[in-house]
Amino acid sequence: MKRRTKRLLNDLDQEIREHIELATQENIDRGMKPQEARYAALRKFGNVTRAKEDAREVWSMVWLEQLGQDVRFARRRLRRSPIFTSVAILTLALGIGATTAIFSIVNSALLRPLEYRDPQQLFLVCEIVPQMAKFYPVLDANFPDFRIWQTQVHSFEDVAIAESTTADLTGQGQPEVLHGVRASANIFSVLGAAPALGRSFRPDEDESGRGHVVILTDTFWRNRFAADPSAIGKAIMLDGIPHEIIGVLAPSFRFPAALGGLENYARVNFFKPLNGPAEYEQGLIGEFDFDAVARLRPGVTPQQALAELNVVQAGIARQANEGVDLKGLLVPLEEQVVGPARRGLLLLLAAVLVVLLIVCCNLASLLLARVPGRMREAAIRTSFGATQGRLIRQLLTETLLLSCTGGALGILSATFALRWLVRMAPPGIPRLDEVHMDARVLLFALVMSLATGAIFGVIPALRVVRSQPVEALKTGTAATTENRRTRRVRQSLVSFEVALTTLLLVLAGLLTASLGQLLRVHTGFAVQNVLLADVDLPPQSYSQLHDRLHFYDKVLVGVQSLPAIRASGWVSIPPLGGQGSVTGITIPGGPRQQEETPVANYRPVSPGYFSAMGIPLLEGRIFGPADDGRKIVVVSQSVADRFWPGKSAIGQICITQWGADTPAEVVGVVGDIRTVQLDEPPLMMVYVPHWFNAISVPASGAIVLRTGNDPSSYVGPIRELIHSIDADVPVTTLRPMSEIVSHSVDSRRFPMFLAMVFALSSLLLASLGIYGVVRYSVEQRRLELGIRIALGANLRDLFRMVLRQGMAPVLVGLGGGIVAALLTGRLIASLLFGVASSDPLTLAAVAIVVASVALLACYLPARRATRVDPMIALRYE
Amino acid sequence: MSTREERERIELLQGTLDLLILRTLLFGEAHGHAIAKAIEFRSDEVLQVEQGSLYPALHRLIRRGWISVQEGTSENNRRAKFYRLTVTGRKQLATETNRWEKFAGAIARILLPTGERE
Numbered sequence: 003m004k005r006r007t008k009r010l011l012n013d014l015d016q017e018i019r020e021h022i023e024l025a026t027q028e029n030i031d032r033g034m035k036p037q038e039a040r041y042a043a044l045r046k047f048g049n050v051t052r053a054k055e056d057a058r059e060v061w062s063m064v065w066l067e068q069l070g071q072d073v074r075f076a077r078r079r080l081r082r083s084p085i086f087t088s089v090a091i092l093t094l095a096l097g098i099g100a101t102t103a104i105f106s107i108v109n110s111a112l113l114r115p116l117e118y119r120d121p122q123q124l125f126l127v128c129e130i131v132p133q134m135a136k137f138y139p140v141l142d143a144n145f146p147d148f149r150i151w152q153t154q155v156h157s158f159e160d161v162a163i164a165e166s167t168t169a170d171l172t173g174q175g176q177p178e179v180l181h182g183v184r185a186s187a188n189i190f191s192v193l194g195a196a197p198a199l200g201r202s203f204r205p206d207e208d209e210s211g212r213g214h215v216v217i218l219t220d221t222f223w224r225n226r227f228a229a230d231p232s233a234i235g236k237a238i239m240l241d242g243i244p245h246e247i248i249g250v251l252a253p254s255f256r257f258p259a260a261l262g263g264l265e266n267y268a269r270v271n272f273f274k275p276l277n278g279p280a281e282y283e284q285g286l287i288g289e290f291d292f293d294a295v296a297r298l299r300p301g302v303t304p305q306q307a308l309a310e311l312n313v314v315q316a317g318i319a320r321q322a323n324e325g326v327d328l329k330g331l332l333v334p335l336e337e338q339v340v341g342p343a344r345r346g347l348l349l350l351l352a353a354v355l356v357v358l359l360i361v362c363c364n365l366a367s368l369l370l371a372r373v374p375g376r377m378r379e380a381a382i383r384t385s386f387g388a389t390q391g392r393l394i395r396q397l398l399t400e401t402l403l404l405s406c407t408g409g410a411l412g413i414l415s416a417t418f419a420l421r422w423l424v425r426m427a428p429p430g431i432p433r434l435d436e437v438h439m440d441a442r443v444l445l446f447a448l449v450m451s452l453a454t455g456a457i458f459g460v461i462p463a464l465r466v467v468r469s470q471p472v473e474a475l476k477t478g479t480a481a482t483t484e485n486r487r488t489r490r491v492r493q494s495l496v497s498f499e500v501a502l503t504t505l506l507l508v509l510a511g512l513l514t515a516s517l518g519q520l521l522r523v524h525t526g527f528a529v530q531n532v533l534l535a536d537v538d539l540p541p542q543s544y545s546q547l548h549d550r551l552h553f554y555d556k557v558l559v560g561v562q563s564l565p566a567i568r569a570s571g572w573v574s575i576p577p578l579g580g581q582g583s584v585t586g587i588t589i590p591g592g593p594r595q596q597e598e599t600p601v602a603n604y605r606p607v608s609p610g611y612f613s614a615m616g617i618p619l620l621e622g623r624i625f626g627p628a629d630d631g632r633k634i635v636v637v638s639q640s641v642a643d644r645f646w647p648g649k650s651a652i653g654q655i656c657i658t659q660w661g662a663d664t665p666a667e668v669v670g671v672v673g674d675i676r677t678v679q680l681d682e683p684p685l686m687m688v689y690v691p692h693w694f695n696a697i698s699v700p701a702s703g704a705i706v707l708r709t710g711n712d713p714s715s716y717v718g719p720i721r722e723l724i725h726s727i728d729a730d731v732p733v734t735t736l737r738p739m740s741e742i743v744s745h746s747v748d749s750r751r752f753p754m755f756l757a758m759v760f761a762l763s764s765l766l767l768a769s770l771g772i773y774g775v776v777r778y779s780v781e782q783r784r785l786e787l788g789i790r791i792a793l794g795a796n797l798r799d800l801f802r803m804v805l806r807q808g809m810a811p812v813l814v815g816l817g818g819g820i821v822a823a824l825l826t827g828r829l830i831a832s833l834l835f836g837v838a839s840s841d842p843l844t845l846a847a848v849a850i851v852v853a854s855v856a857l858l859a860c861y862l863p864a865r866r867a868t869r870v871d872p873m874i875a876l877r878y879e
Numbered sequence: 880m881s882t883r884e885e886r887e888r889i890e891l892l893q894g895t896l897d898l899l900i901l902r903t904l905l906f907g908e909a910h911g912h913a914i915a916k917a918i919e920f921r922s923d924e925v926l927q928v929e930q931g932s933l934y935p936a937l938h939r940l941i942r943r944g945w946i947s948v949q950e951g952t953s954e955n956n957r958r959a960k961f962y963r964l965t966v967t968g969r970k971q972l973a974t975e976t977n978r979w980e981k982f983a984g985a986i987a988r989i990l991l992p993t994g995e996r997e
Contacts, residue, residue, distance in 0.1 A: 010941070010948065010960075014934060017960055021912040021930065028916075046930055053931035060938040 007061050014057055022047055051386060068392070072399035079400060086372075087404065090365050093767065094408025094454060097361040099415035100760070102439075102447045104354045106420050107427075108347050109446070110437045112340050117256065117436075119194025120297075124335040125304065127151065127161060127294035127311070131287070133326045140331060143294035145276075145283040147318055147328075148186070151296070154314045157307035159299045162192040163292035164257075169240035169272070170540045170732055179538055179732045180240070182216075182272040183257060189273070192297050200234045200249030203275045210278025216240070217249040222271040242542035245274065256436055258339050286322035295335060308332050339433065346753050346833060353509065353760045356502045358450065360764045362458040363499045364771045367492050369401070369462035371778045374488075376466045394463045401459025402452065409451025413444065427752055461491060492775050496768075497815035503761070503768040504819025504852055505826070510761035511844040512834055513754035519836030520747055526675035526684060527577045528616025531568075532739035533713035534576055535705040535720050538732050550699040551692055553728065554608065557705055560723045566710025571611030574700035575603075577675045577739075578746050586659035587688060589645050602641060602686035603677055604658060606698040609691070612636075612672055614706040622652040622670035625691045629669075633694065636670040638687035658688055664695065680746060681835045702734075713738040753833070765852070769859040776808035777863040784870055792872035804867045808860035816852050820845055896928065896936045898979060901964065901972040904946060908963035911937065937962060945971050 022043050029039030047053075080087040118124060129141045148163045155161070164185035171178045183189075187203035196202055197217055207213045216238070218227075227233040237244040257270060283289050298307050311330035319328035380393055417439060427434055465488055537557075544550050554572045561570050575582045586599035609624050611617075621642075625634050635656065642651035651668045658664050674684035692699045709716055717736050724733055780787070790800060827839025837844065903909065903917045914937075915930045940946045945968030951961040964972070 010938070013960065016958075017911060018934065020910075020957060020959060021915075024912040025930075048929040048931035050931060053934050056932070056935035057938045060935055060942055 011054075011058060011061065014054055018047070018050060018053065068395070069399065072396045073403060075396065076400035076403045080403065086368060090368070090404045091408045091411065093361045093364065094405055094451075095411035095415055096763070097358040098405075098409045098412030098447060098450050098454065099419060101351075101354045101358050101450055102412055102416035102443060103419040103423055104351050104756075105446050106416065106439050106443045107423065107434070107437055108351050109440070109443055111347055111433050112344060116258065116336055116339065117254065121336060122334070123159075123298045123300070124193070125296050125298060125307070125332040126335055126338045127296050128331040128333060129290055129315070130329040130331055131326050132329065138290075141290035143292045144286065144288070144290050145279045145292060146286050147315075148292065148294055150314060150318055151294070151311070154317075155296075155307070155311050157299055157302045157310045158296040160188055160192050161294055161296035162186045162189040163276075163294045164189055165292045167274070168538065168734075169274075170242075170538065170730070171238060171240060172242065172540075172730060173239040177540075177730050177732045179734050180222075180271040181269045182274060183270060184274050184276060187275045189295075192295060194297075195252070195255050197249030198252035198255075199231060200247070202249060203273075207275040208278070213275040213277025214243055214245045215248045216245045216272040216274050217251060218247060218272050219251050219270050220253040220255070223250045240272075240274075242540060256433070258335060286318055287324050287326060287328065296332070304332050304334075345829075349509075349830065349833070350753055350756055353506055353757055356506055357760050357764050357767070358454060359457075360499050360502055360767045360771075362454050363495045363502075364767050364774070365401075365404075365458040366461050367495045367771055367774055369458065370465065370488055370492050370495075371774070373462055373465050376462075380466045390467050393467050394460075397463035397466060398456065398459045401463075402455035405451045405455030405458075408454075409447055412451070413439075413447050416447070461495075465491065489779065492778075493811040496772055496775050496811040497818065499764075499768040499771050500812050500815025500852060500856065501819035501822060503764040504816055504848060505822050506757070506761040506764050507848040507851065508820070508823040508844060509830060510754070510757040511848050512830065512837055512839060512841060513750070513757050515837045515841060515844055516833070516835040517747060517750050517754050520680045520750065521743075523676070523680050523836070525577070525680065525743070526617060526673045527739070528708070529740050529743050531709050531711070531713055532615065533707040533709055533716050533720070533736070534739055534742065535707075535724065535736045536702070536734040537705065537724065538702045538734050540730055541701065543728075543730065544701060547692075547696065547699050550701060553731070554699070554703070554705070556727045557724060558608065558610065560727065561705075561707060561720070564716060564719055564723075567707060568710055569610055569613040569708040570706065571608040571614040572700075572703050572705050573607045573611050573615070574605055574703050576704040576706065576742075577615065577677060578679065578742055579704070580678050581685065585688070587641065587686065588657050588659070590655050590657065590665065592645070592657075599659065600644065600686065602637075602658075602688045605687060605689050606692060606694065606700055606703075607689050611689075611706060614708045615675075616708065617675060618673045620671045620673060621650065622668070624670050629691065630693055633664060633666040634669045634691065635666045635694070636672055636689040637668055638674050638684070638689075639671055640674050640684055641686045641688065642668075642671045644686065656688070658690075666690075666694070680743070713740075750833075750835075765855060769855045772808065772812060772856050772859040773863065775811075776804065776860050777866070779807070780804060780863045780867045780870075783867075787867055787870045788872040788874075791870060797868040801864050801868050804864040805857075805860050808864065809856060812853070812856040812860075816849060816856075819852075820849065895979075896932065897940060898972075898975045899926075899928075900933070900936060900940060900962075901945065901968055901975065904962060904964045904968070905972065908949070908951075908961040910951070910959040910961050914962070940968070943971075944968070 022040075025043035025046060026036075026040045029042050030036060034042065116124070127143055129143055129147065131138070131141060134141075143163055145163070148161065151158060151161050162185060164183050167182050167184040168179050169182055171180045187205050187208045190196055190202045198220070200217070203213075203215065203217070207215055218233070223229060223233060233247050234249065235246065237246050239245075251273075283291070296307075298304065308330060311332070315328040315330045319326060322328075376397070380388075383393060420437060420439065424434055424437055539550055539553060544553065558570050558572070561567050581603055583604040584601050585604045587602040588599045592599070609626050612619060612624055620639060622636075624636060625632075635658070637651060637656065641656070645651070645656065646654055651671050654668050655665050656668055658666065672687075672689070675687065676682065677685045677687065690698055705720075707713070707716060707720070721733055721736060724731055787800065791797070823845070824840055831839050899918050900914055903914050903921075906917075909917065911933055912930075915928050915933050918926060918928050937946070937948075941948055941962075945965060946962050947965050949961050949963065951959055
């Protein structure tokens with residue numbers, strides 16, 4: 003403020019005093035008595051303070067000054083009730099912190115665009131063979147088809163393919179399996195990213211025999227080469243072949259997991275070019291092994307691109323002449339990356355927001371309890387000329403101060419929570435490795451802080467302001483009974499809280515029940531006392547079938563020397579390892595056309611596999627060494643039921659279409675197993691012996707051990723055994739089956755766990771809320787209770803009355819929550835397994851838990867009500 | 880002052896106080912109390928100025944540059960602030976008066992029966 007203005011304002015006091023004196027004098031001149039004259043002058047002048055404030059307001063950024071005053075005043079008030087203040091700040095910090103942490107994940111997974119050039123132009127290209135759509139609705143991309151797209155689909159600026167791969171790293175101590183991506187040379191230009199060091203792939207490196215170059219990821223380069231730039235140009239041995247390091251990717255580069263079927267980019271160590279199609283990758287139809295990503299030309303719509311792609315696909319089908327059609331599909335890359343996780347993440351965000359809302363309700367309720375005190379204060383302020391707006395502003399400053407302090411602490415706790423969440427989270431959450439708190443997250447936290455402050459502050463503030471100042475001043479400190487309207491507001495808050503809590507508990511309960519159902523599901527194989535060792539035989543020394551067989555035989559003989567081995571065997575892909583080696587299957591006289599035959603998963607196994615894995619033999623026998631050379635198979639029950647319903651499958655002939663049609667005799671039927679996931683029904687399985695055909699001894703397989711005691715105690719000995727047989731064979735994973743089963747449901751366990759944490763926190767908060775309301779009501783009614791007791795009221799009746807009044811809003815909320823859960827059940831149905839969203843058992847359990855916790859919360863203050871000493875209560879007035 | 884008298888008085892419309900102050904100062908500089916008294920006297924005591932609101936209004940006019948303030952001596956020989964119209968204030972008064980006449984005329988045309996019009 004300018005000096006002149008300051009003087010003007012400073013002199014205002016004097017000026018007003020002068021004014022009133024002049025007016026008084028005039029009144030006296032008119033014949034009034036001095037005292038009377040002065041009052042009349044004062045009355046006529048009106049509110050002096052208000053006049054001065056208004057004059058100040060003309061000159062200043064008054065709201066800023068008032069804000070300063072309000073903040074100082076709020077701080078003083080809050081410091082005077084430290085318990086309320088710390089409870090409020092703490093619950094707000096937890097609420098806002100949890101919300102911010104979950105939002106950070108949602109932000110990076112769903113909201114932040116992919117970090118490539120014009121990500122909206124990137125589309126995943128998939129292929130569809132309508133005749134096989136029954137088994138494979140959508141296929142990945144085929145190598146030769148990709149070559150054709152590159153030249154013929156002009157809507158694509160360019161298109162690249164990629165697949166995940168592994169390579170054995172040797173020549174640097176222990177052999178190690180590296181995870182990598184085999185991609186077309188243009189992959190980085192299609193995505194719009196270049197290596198930070200060195201160069202990208204050259205187109206000629208896609209040619210056969212010329213692609214012995216690698217680009218390393220930043221993490222691998224840092225760990226293995228200590229971030230040494232001179233690593234460029236050096237060679238590393240991958241699968242026994244020297245590969246030249248030509249580049250290193252930027253630390254910020256991320257490869258979408260949706261490309262190349264990666265679990266997590268963090269595990270990728272290298273990228274290598276296609277190095278030509280492998281022998282089996284030459285056909286125009288089949289081997290749909292790659293993920294293709296296309297960048298659309300600017301201005302081309304996805305519809306136009308798809309139309310052109312389908313014309314090209316029809317041409318490919320004609321050229322292939324295999325009697326099948328070929329179509330295409332374009333999926334926005336963004337959609338592919340985040341699609342499946344969207345619902346679960348949004349649900350978690352909603353759940354945590356509900357917790358925050360309950361925090362708000364509780365604080366509003368606590369503040370309402372302080373309303374009568376504030377009413378007197380407000381009345382005094384009003385009579386000094388404070389406007390309603392000014393009063394509300396001042397009350398809100400107090401709650402905003404609380405919520406912003408809570409928010410600041412919340413952001414702090416969110417950074418810790420986030421680190422923990424990222425470590426705990428299952429691989430299903432997209433872009434988890436990119437999670438961090440960016441400006442949007444901070445803005446979100448700020449908005450949340452302001453919103454919570456406004457939400458829990460505004461109801462009490464309105465109550466304070468709406469009070470009649472004269473009434474408030476007259477009633478004095480103690481009211482005989484609780485203010486009815488305030489009480490009704492607090493009771494509705496309780497109902498609301500209970501309803502929200504019920505909703506969350508139902509959600510958490512249903513997710514828990516789903517997981518329980520899933521873990522109880524009949525897997526078809528033994529989970530306990532089974533150890534799996536995945537081995538990866540290096541191609542250079544194990545290109546021959548008999549070399550591979552020799553290795554497995556040596557391992558199986560070797561394990562016999564370990565104590566308490568009940569059974570042992572090997573398999574190409576163990577249960578829960580997913581689909582693989584899928585083959586058409588038919589019977590003599592059955593349909594031959596590929597599109598009409600059902601498909602089965604084809605598993606080379608050693609005879610001991612079934613007893614090691616605990617898969618029961620239902621009929622017939624398992625093949626043994628005596629059968630060597632015979633075309634015989636063991637099938638799962640679903641195969642037998644499909645082809646020979648009501649008949650014995652033993653001795654029947656089935657024809658597998660792996661490579662060439664191979665008729666084989668069924669010698670045994672074994673139980674069905676869950677092949678892909680616990681929540682996916684069993685698939686048809688055909689088990690073949692190692693002599694069945696040229697690929698019946700897998701280069702990467704699992705050794706299965708049935709142990710007499712804790713399987714994890716065998717981990718060390720098995721590793722040593724395999725190392726002693728061939729030091730160049732890496733053991734990729736070595737885990738008990740129970741761990742694999744448990745790991746396979748991680749993607750369900752994580753949201754379930756979080757939902758449970760949120761639900762229990764809200765139950766705790768709600769019970770505190772209920773306790774607070776009932777306790778306060780008893781406090782307020784001490785006098786009334788005292789009179790009742792003095793007049794001889796039955797203590798039990800009194801107790802029941804308080805209990806009844808406390809529980810009434812709880813039951814309303816409980817009912818509302820259950821109705822809401824039934825109504826919203828449809829939204830979460832896709833996340834459940836084996837339970838309906840209206841599962842009566844879960845609903846009943848939740849109702850009982852909520853009711854008993856609420857009863858306990860009412861019980862304590864109700865007991866207090868019966869202990870009111872009438873003498874003290876009456877004297878207290 | 881009887882209650883009846885009070886009832887006949889009219890509270891000022893929002894914003895008209897500024898106009899009245901400017902008009903009052905057309906006669907020459909005056910201090911706060913004199914301005915308030917002049918407004919009441921000239922309206923035959925019909926217009927009720929809550930005198931407190933006079934001061935914020937004066938400050939508002941100073942801020943807009945329509946009036947200026949000077950130290951002086953009041954009739955009972957005390958130091959007092961005297962307010963006077965500035966050149967812009969004079970112009971402003973002309974436009975404001977014009978606007979007010981239009982406004983009052985419009986209201987009158989609506990309220991008065993046709994025959995009573997001039």
